[in-house]
Each structure stands twice: as structure tokens, then as C-alpha cells.
Amino acid sequence: MAKKDETDDVSLWERLERPAAAPRASLSAGRIADVAIGIADREGFAAVTMRKVAAELGVAPMAAYRHVNGKDELWALMIDRVSGELAPGDGISGWRETLRAYALRTREMMLRHPWLAHMPAPLFALTPTRMAAAERQLASLDGLGLDVDTMMAAFRAVNAYVHGATQSEAALRQYMEEQGWQSADETRRGLAPQMSYLMETGRYPTYRRYTRGAARKDDAAWQFETGLDCVLDGVAGLVERGRA
Amino acid sequence: MAKKDETDDVSLWERLERPAAAPRASLSAGRIADVAIGIADREGFAAVTMRKVAAELGVAPMAAYRHVNGKDELWALMIDRVSGELAPGDGISGWRETLRAYALRTREMMLRHPWLAHMPAPLFALTPTRMAAAERQLASLDGLGLDVDTMMAAFRAVNAYVHGATQSEAALRQYMEEQGWQSADETRRGLAPQMSYLMETGRYPTYRRYTRGAARKDDAAWQFETGLDCVLDGVAGLVERGRA
DNA sequence: GCGTGGTGTGTACGGCGTATACCGATCGGT
DNA sequence: ACCGATCGGTATACGCCGTACACACCACGC
Numbered sequence: 001m002a003k004k005d006e007t008d009d010v011s012l013w014e015r016l017e018r019p020a021a022a023p024r025a026s027l028s029a030g031r032i033a034d035v036a037i038g039i040a041d042r043e044g045f046a047a048v049t050m051r052k053v054a055a056e057l058g059v060a061p062m063a064a065y066r067h068v069n070g071k072d073e074l075w076a077l078m079i080d081r082v083s084g085e086l087a088p089g090d091g092i093s094g095w096r097e098t099l100r101a102y103a104l105r106t107r108e109m110m111l112r113h114p115w116l117a118h119m120p121a122p123l124f125a126l127t128p129t130r131m132a133a134a135e136r137q138l139a140s141l142d143g144l145g146l147d148v149d150t151m152m153a154a155f156r157a158v159n160a161y162v163h164g165a166t167q168s169e170a171a172l173r174q175y176m177e178e179q180g181w182q183s184a185d186e187t188r189r190g191l192a193p194q195m196s197y198l199m200e201t202g203r204y205p206t207y208r209r210y211t212r213g214a215a216r217k218d219d220a221a222w223q224f225e226t227g228l229d230c231v232l233d234g235v236a237g238l239v240e241r242g243r244a
Numbered sequence: 245m246a247k248k249d250e251t252d253d254v255s256l257w258e259r260l261e262r263p264a265a266a267p268r269a270s271l272s273a274g275r276i277a278d279v280a281i282g283i284a285d286r287e288g289f290a291a292v293t294m295r296k297v298a299a300e301l302g303v304a305p306m307a308a309y310r311h312v313n314g315k316d317e318l319w320a321l322m323i324d325r326v327s328g329e330l331a332p333g334d335g336i337s338g339w340r341e342t343l344r345a346y347a348l349r350t351r352e353m354m355l356r357h358p359w360l361a362h363m364p365a366p367l368f369a370l371t372p373t374r375m376a377a378a379e380r381q382l383a384s385l386d387g388l389g390l391d392v393d394t395m396m397a398a399f400r401a402v403n404a405y406v407h408g409a410t411q412s413e414a415a416l417r418q419y420m421e422e423q424g425w426q427s428a429d430e431t432r433r434g435l436a437p438q439m440s441y442l443m444e445t446g447r448y449p450t451y452r453r454y455t456r457g458a459a460r461k462d463d464a465a466w467q468f469e470t471g472l473d474c475v476l477d478g479v480a481g482l483v484e485r486g487r488a
Numbered sequence: 489g490c491g492t493g494g495t496g497t498g499t500a501c502g503g504c505g506t507a508t509a510c511c512g513a514t515c516g517g518t
Numbered sequence: 519a520c521c522g523a524t525c526g527g528t529a530t531a532c533g534c535c536g537t538a539c540a541c542a543c544c545a546c547g548c
Binding site: 011013014117118120121125126128131132134135138139142147148149150151152153154156157159160161162163164165167168171172175191193194195197198201203204205206207209210213214215216217222223226227228229230231232233234235237238 | 255257258361362364369370372375376378379382383386391392393394395396397398400401403404405406407408409411412414415416419435437438439441442445447448449450451453454457458459460461466467470471472473474475476477478479481482
Binding site: 062 | 503504505506507
């Protein structure tokens with residue numbers, strides 16, 4: 001009965017909040033997730049293997065399955081753990097400041113853990129730590145005269161932008177690391193063989209003008225914040241119209 | 245010499261544009277990619293296997309490797325093929341109409357092919373068909389008084405939003421399909437065990453209010469377009485300031 | 489007629505996720 | 519103080535995966 005069936009039936013998160021349940025265990029879902037996060041940070045998403053996690057814990061490959069139902073659940077745990085880095089400090093007030101702070105911290109988190117870009121997206125919604133972040137952002141939009149649908153749409157718009165923008169930035173960084181490229185120039189040199197064929201077709205004149213003449217081409221933070229402020233300006237419009 | 249080394253050295257895209265190179269082959273990179281896309285559409289991202297693709301082509305597992313360097317290259321091909329569905333029809337004019345049309349079509353494309361959400365992001369940048377879409381969107385922002393950096397930032401902002409928003413929508417749909425849930429109500433019922441524990445903690449009052457009282461909770465198109473118009477409003481601000 | 493090179497095949501290797509059966513230690517009830 | 523139940527970790531095994539490598543075939547230019 002007890003634990004095995006519990007692992008099947010009860011929500012992962014409910015199980016997690018009963019630390020007293022297993023005092024004589026050397027493993028725990030938290031330790032497993034931490035080791036997995038370490039591997040992912042150091043060696044990339046694909047290197048996270050049930051067997052490698054177990055090895056790093058000095059334990060047989062199957063041992064982890066007593067605490068985690070499978071790889072999917074491990075992923076959910078990794079996301080939840082790492083999302084603890086999201087909560088911004090005190091002293092922020094107002095919806096714009098709140099959403100902006102979360103956006104910046106989300107970007108930092110995803111750049112610190114580039115493997116997040118590979119995670120199946122639905123997992124992102126349902127972990128408790130992520131829900132807490134969502135709650136705080138939603139609450140900052142409360143009381144401005146918006147209906148709940150519009151509040152949620154605004155929240156989602158900002159977060160969709162942040163995820164989309166940071167995913168491509170993180171994935172590029174990770175790709176650079178895999179290839180051993182250290183700088184933007186080195187990357188351009190590495191990508192040149194692929195790129196030059198495309199550019200020489202003459203089909204992409206505007207794009208070409210950008211690669212030649214842009215001043216902020218390598219300033220990822222500027223690009224991110226410029227886009228972010230666009231989205232926040234749009235939300236501000238929504239808020240004004242809602243207030244009226 | 246010839247083909248094997250060529251497969252290693254020359255860009256995939258350059259190879260593709262020489263159809264005359266191999267007249268007596270029964271396979272081709274295009275056919276392989278099409279079959280792979282079919283499998284991904286029907287059975288999901290994880291079901292795309294070199295072996296399964298080969299089987300569907302009635303060919304030995306290793307045969308595909310004569311035309312495609314490995315699974316990564318197959319992915320790039322799949323993305324490029326499917327991106328042909330992006331180009332919007334005629335009769336659109338102005339940056340806002342152009343960006344909006346691409347956004348809507350990108351969403352439709354990603355919902356038609358939910359496996360796109362699982363693709364490593366850098367591949368998205370460098371395929372010829374995607375570059376063509378980028379070029380057309382960038383060109384629509386040209387001549388408005390924006391510098392190239394700002395043009396690119398605006399383009400990226402819209403596309404980041406579109407990808408982020410549609411990824412989570414597509415991933416949710418795919419998850420529903422995996423679970424056999426057909427409707428929004430069925431999904432809520434299926435998610436309830438996970439959800440109710442979280443909600444009953446009382447930590448997410450605003451979120452709870454949304455799940456109870458929202459009118460457009462299941463209108464994904466409305467949510468997408470509301471967010472999209474936010475972002476476009478933000479870009480409009482950028483354009484106005486650039487014009488001044 | 490014959491080498492040559494492009495195309496598909498067969499075999500094999502190492503790694504993966506995980507089902508299943510197992511074993512010793514520990515605990516609750518008596 | 520005992521004893522079954524249960525829990526944490528183990529050992530073994532299966533069927534899949536991507537792909538390296540050596541080989542067989544066939545069409546062609548000479």
C-alpha cells in the first residue's frame with residue numbers, strides 16, 4: 001500500500017511538503033533534483049540522465065525512482081527548485097515595476113540555467129513556486145479596473161515575451177558553448193560558413209544591412225529591455241483603457 | 245571524395261538547392277523531412293526516430309544518413325519545410341498589418357505542428373525560409389525613421405511574444421492529446437487532482453479568482469490577439485518616437 | 489569491360505528509461 | 519521482545535535509441 005501507491009496517486013507537490021514522512025532515507029526528491037540541476041548547468045540538458053544522476057549520488061540507477069516517478073517528474077522538480085530564484089526583493093510597488101522586476105529576474109534565471117529552454121512548456125505552469133510568482137504578478141494588476149480576463153492576458157503577454165526572448169538568447173549561448181565559441185566575434189566567424197551562403201543569395205537585403213551596420217548587435221540586455229518596455233507600454237494602454 | 249565529404253563540409257542549404265546532383269537516388273532530404281514531419285504531426289515530437297522514418301520510407305535505418313547528417317540536421321530541415329506555411333498572402337501593407345499577419349500565421353503553423361515547441365531554438369534563426377520571413381517583416385519596418393537596431397528590436401519583440409505565447413498554447417494542446425482529454429472541461433477535470441491541492445493552500449487568491457470567474461478562460465485566440473495587440477501598440481510607440 | 493563512386497544494407501556498440509523481482513533494515517502493534 | 523508489514527535501495531533485464539563501420543550493388547564514363 002502506502003508509499004508506492006502514494007507516489008502514483010498523490011500530487012508530487014503534496015508529497016514534497018511532508019518532510020517527516022521518511023526520516024531514514026538517504027535520498028530525497030530535493031537532493032535528486034539538486035544534483036540533476038547541477039549536471040544540467042554544467043553539461044547541458046541532454047546530459048541529465050537518470051543513470052548519471054544516480055551515479056553522482058553514489059547510488060544504483062533505480063534508487064531515484066523511489067522518490068520521483070520518472071524523468072518527467074524530475075523535470076518538474078528541477079523547474080520548481082530553480083524558480084525559487086525568481087522572487088524579487090522588497091521595495092517594489094506598482095504593476096509596472098513588479099512585472100518588470102519579474103521579467104528581469106526571469107531572464108537572469110533562464111540564462112543561469114539554459115536548459116530551461118528545453119523543458120516541455122506545460123510544466124512551467126503548474127509548479128507551486130511558479131504559481132507563487134504568477135500570483136504576485138497578477139495581484140499587482142488587481143484593483144486597476146481590469147477584469148480578470150484582461151489581467152491574465154496582460155500577465156501572459158509579458159511572460160510570453162520574456163520566455164520567447166530569453167529562450168532564443170539562452171539557446172544561442174548554449175550553442176556557442178557547445179561549439180566552444182567565447183565571444184560574439186568568434187561566433188560570427190563560426191557561423192560564417194552557414195551564413196555567407198544565405199547572404200550571398202541576395203535575398204535578405206534588410207537583414208544584411210542590420211548585420212553590417214547595427215551598433216547594439218551584441219547588446220543582448222539592451223535588446224531584451226527594449227522589447228520588454230514595448231510590451232509594458234502596451235499593457236499600460238490596456239490599464240488606461242480599463243480605468244476609464 | 246565527393247558526396248560524403250560534401251555532406252560534411254557544405255551547408256545543408258547549399259546542398260539542397262542542387263537537385264540535379266543525384267538523379268538515381270530513391271531518397272532525398274526533402275522526402276525524408278516530409279515523412280518525419282508526418283510522424284511528428286501524428287505521433288508527437290518524441291516519436292520521430294531515425295529508425296521509424298526509415299521504416300516509413302521502406303528503407304534500412306542507415307539509409308537516411310546519406311542525405312542528412314544526423315538528427316539535428318533532420319530537425320533543421322523539418323523546421324524549414326514547415327516554415328513555408330508562413331508567408332502571408334497579398335494585399336497587406338504597412339508594418340502593423342505585416343507583423344500582425346505573420347504573427348497570426350505563425351501561431352497557426354505552430355498549432356498545426358505542435359512539435360515545433362520542442363525544437364532547439366537556434367535552429368529557428370538560420371533556415372532560409374525563416375530568414376525570408378524575417379526579411380519581409382524587417383523590410384516592413386524600414387523607412388519609418390527607425391535605426392536598424394530598433395527595427396530589429398521591434399521585430400524580435402513581436403516574434404518573441406508570438407513564440408512564447410504559442411509555445412505554451414501548443415504544448416498544452418499536445419499534453420491534452422497525450423492524456424486523451426478532448427475539451428477544456430475535460431482538461432480541468434483531469435488537472436484537478438494536481439490543481440486542487442495547490443489551490444486549497446490558499447496561497448493563490450488572485451489566480452483562484454481567475455479560474456472561477458473568467459469569461460474568456462478558454463478563448464485562446466482572444467488571449468493571443470489581446471497580447472499581440474499590446475505588443476504592437478508598444479511597437480507603435482517606438483515608431484512614433486523614431487519618426488520624431 | 490572495367491574501375492569508380494554514389495546509394496542502400498547489415499551488423500554492432502554503447503547508452504538510454506524503466507518494469508520487475510529481490511533483500512535487508514526499521515517500525516508499529518502486541 | 520517478538521513479528522509481520524513496509525520502506526529504501528539493488529540487480530537484472532528488456533526493448534528502444536543514434537550512429538560508426540564495413541560491405542554489396544548498380545549506373546556510369548572510359
